[in-house]
Structure formats: C-alpha cells, structure tokens
Amino acid sequence: MTSGSSHPMPTKSKPKSRRASGGRALLAVLLAAVLALVATACTTSTSDIGVGLPSAQTNTGAYLVDTLTVRTSTVLRDSVVTSGSGYLLVGRTTDPLLGTITAKSFCRLGMDAAFTPSGSFVYDSVSLVLPLITTPTAYRYGDTTKTQALVEVHRLIDPISATKPSFASTKLTKLNYDSTTVLNQGGKAPVRRARPNLTSLRLRLDDTFGRQLLAAGQAGRLTTQDEFDTYLPGLVLTPAATDNAALVLFSATVTDAALLVYYHDPTDATTVLSSSFSIYTGNRNFYQVRADRRTGGVMGLPTASLQTVDASRTAQQTFVEGALGLQTKVEIPYLTNLLDFGANATITSADFTVPVTASTLSPFVPTPPALLISTANAVNQPVATAVSGTTGTYVSSVSYLTSTSTLSGLDQGGYTWSVASYCQAVLNHVIPNNGLLVSSVSPALPSRAVLGSQRSTDKLQLRLYLIQVK
Incomplete structure (x- = not known):
C-alpha cells in the first residue's frame, strides 16, 4: 500500500499467530488485524498478513510494514562510456x-x-x-x-x-x-x-x-x-x-x-x-547519442549531470535509459522510523515491486532492459558500502518480467528485488540512508524503462517484514 510524505511513520500489522489456540483466541487476533488495517487505510487483505514470517513466539513480535514512504526521481549521469562496447x-x-x-x-x-x-x-x-x-x-x-x-x-x-x-x-x-x-x-x-x-x-x-x-x-x-x-x-x-x-x-x-x-x-x-x-x-570505436525534447517528449527531465528531478515533475514516473544516461533514484526517507519497533528489530524480508508503466511499452521500442541496482551517495553517484562491495553494486541484474496484475487482471511488466540487507544496514547505522540508484545493466544500449511511483496508477510497492526480539 502507499503512503504520502505526510505519514512518515510505519504502520505495524500484527500477523495471525500460528500458536494461537481455540476459536476465541483466533477471532481476537483477526479482529485486531482488521482494526489495524482500517485505522491506517491499508488495502492489504488479512490473508496476506504474516505470509512468509516465522512462527510468532512469546518473545517475538512479527510485523508487516507497507506504509513507508518511497521517493523516486530521475537522475542524469551523462558519463556513459561507449568506446569498447563493440x-x-x-x-x-x-x-x-x-x-x-x-x-x-x-x-x-x-x-x-x-x-x-x-x-x-x-x-x-x-x-x-x-x-x-x-x-x-x-x-x-x-x-x-x-x-x-x-x-x-x-x-x-x-x-x-x-x-x-x-x-x-x-x-x-x-x-x-x-x-x-x-x-x-x-x-x-x-x-x-x-x-x-x-x-x-x-x-x-x-x-x-x-x-x-x-x-x-x-x-x-x-x-x-x-x-x-x-x-x-x-x-x-x-x-x-x-x-x-x-x-x-x-x-x-x-x-x-x-x-x-x-x-x-x-x-x-x-x-x-x-x-x-x-x-x-x-x-577503436564508439557512438554518441543526443535527445532533442524541444518538439516533444516529457518536459522537466534532468539536463545537467547528477541533477535529480522528482517523479512529481514527470507525471509520477521515472526513467532508466542506457545511452542517454538516465537513471532512477529510489529513497526510503523515513526508514529509521522502524526503530520505533525497538532497537532489536530484525528485517526478515523487504522487496521492491516496481512496475513499468504499461502505456510506455511499444512495438517500436526495445524490451525494457535488465536493471543494475547500486548504493548511492548524497550526490547521486554509485558508492561502495558494506552491502555493495567495492564497485557499489547492490544487485548485479534484475530481469524485466511480465505477470498478471492483481488489480486489473491485465498483463503487467516490471521488476522485483530485495532491499532487506540495505534496510537492515541502515537501521544498524552501518551505512547512510542515501538510497539506491537504478540503471541499465547494459548502459551502452539505447533501451529504456519507464517506472511507476508510489502515487502513479502503476504503483511502486515496498513490502517489509520484520521481527522484534524482546
């Protein structure tokens, strides 16, 4: 589910306990979950809560958080090397x-x-x-x-x-x-x-x-x-x-x-x-590419190297394009609010699901490329961290996959990747919360992906599961 910046605090939803016994106890747990969902305007069904989590124990609290704000923007990195690309x-x-x-x-x-x-x-x-x-x-x-x-x-x-x-x-x-x-x-x-x-x-x-x-x-x-x-x-x-x-x-x-x-x-x-x-x-060979948007195209895309343009300025969508150097930056600004669960909060899984805007696909455009996910610094450059190694690579390749949308029933293409280790490292104060850069695995190829945001029709989703050791 989505949340605007006016709701920075994560919402925690208590899952059904596998050790709950008796119909009355089970009913109580279900009612508590439903009330929590209504209170936070959550669209996740009760049956989804706690899926994939370990059994709840007396000293363990298990939570699903899907209300964290996610900010997306388009970044220009114009230093794409095409010499040696073949x-x-x-x-x-x-x-x-x-x-x-x-x-x-x-x-x-x-x-x-x-x-x-x-x-x-x-x-x-x-x-x-x-x-x-x-x-x-x-x-x-x-x-x-x-x-x-x-x-x-x-x-x-x-x-x-x-x-x-x-x-x-x-x-x-x-x-x-x-x-x-x-x-x-x-x-x-x-x-x-x-x-x-x-x-x-x-x-x-x-x-x-x-x-x-x-x-x-x-x-x-x-x-x-x-x-x-x-x-x-x-x-x-x-x-x-x-x-x-x-x-x-x-x-x-x-x-x-x-x-x-x-x-x-x-x-x-x-x-x-x-x-x-x-x-x-x-x-010795290379090629050069330039885009002229004076007569068409999305206005407001970045024009200066390392410039960031928020998705709100580009119709709630961001861009990844290899040869033109367009990348997407994904940030979770209120991630450390998860420490409200306690200093011993442990993330068991956290996944981004990022759809490609269906209306941007065309027979005249190559299939969206595989993506490279890198940890970023404050000025939108890939940087080495404890979770990404010396190259800054957090996930080396995320394939573009198609599936059926649970909302519309139509084919929907997009990407999914885990951010569990990134989130845990931020909570543990091992790395700064500067977000992730999303670029093409093959930057020398002119193929593009137009990604949805939390506020677009094709919604970006972050689903995070954590446990609290008491």
Missing part, C-alpha cells in the same frame, strides 16, 4: 517520451598487413560493410516500416584516443570530422528499411575516395598502421539530415565489418583482387 549505433527516431533521438558513430580502420598494391593494378570500387546485430529487438529502436537514409559516411579528422575513454555525450567527447562531404557514392546515403531480416549493410562509396586510397598504397605511403592513421584517422557514420525512422545497431567486433577496396591486374582482368581495412582490427 557497437556502432546510427539513425534518428522520435520517442514520444524522450524526444527526437539521434545517434552517430566513429570508427578507426585497421590494417592486417602493409597496403602496397602494384603500381599497375587498376581500381574497380570501394565499399563499407556493416554487419547488424541480429536480434531484432536488440538493434532496432523506432519504426522499421519506414524507409530511411542509412548511412552517411564521412571522413574523420581528429584521431580516436587510444588511452582515454570516449563517451556517448557530445559534450564530453568532441572530435572533428568533415560533415559537409558525404563519401557515399553519388554523395547520398541509400534509402531503405531496417527490416528484421537485414543482416548487413553494404555501402558503395565514392570512386574518387577509392582511387585516392589505392594510389596512396601504390605510392608506398600506407606501409604501417601509423601511416594509415595519418592518411585516414577513421570514418564517421551519421543519419541523413531528414532521416527520422529508427536507430540501427551494427557490430564492430566481427571481421566482416570493414572497408573493402577492389582492383584488378590488367593482365588478368577476370580475377578480382581486394584489400580489407577492418573496423575490428582498428579496435
């Missing part, structure tokens, strides 16, 4: 909640050997091959029934750092590239659909670019990786200016992801010769 994300789509999302990718090309083709060889063509992540729900975000311009290719000017991480935020990583020159053949990206059975994208590039690359090799200017990096620091993949359909995820960790130059020996014109410059061998 993904290239490209495209543009309009999310009704997050606004217009645009993604572009940067990649370095690698050499398996010196590129020294014979001066007599004749250029034929040049292509860029981009294999897609083959699980449809994992790599497509948006309306794949629309055609879109996939993908514009540009020449990178600044090299990708080999020592520093590269971030999804355009504010944190800035690299110059030739945005005005499109290397695709004809200066335009091909128009097509990101259909589910599409396994790779093959882009024919400009012949002038290809001839210059072959000529540089024939001139002996591309014998080492350093020489090649100086000649071509990398490529940038962007959506066309008018593209607005879907985000598409490519793999950068397979050898098929490569720039291929084709040529032939004029003395043997029927034999195709080629050289490959692999994205995988280049081993």
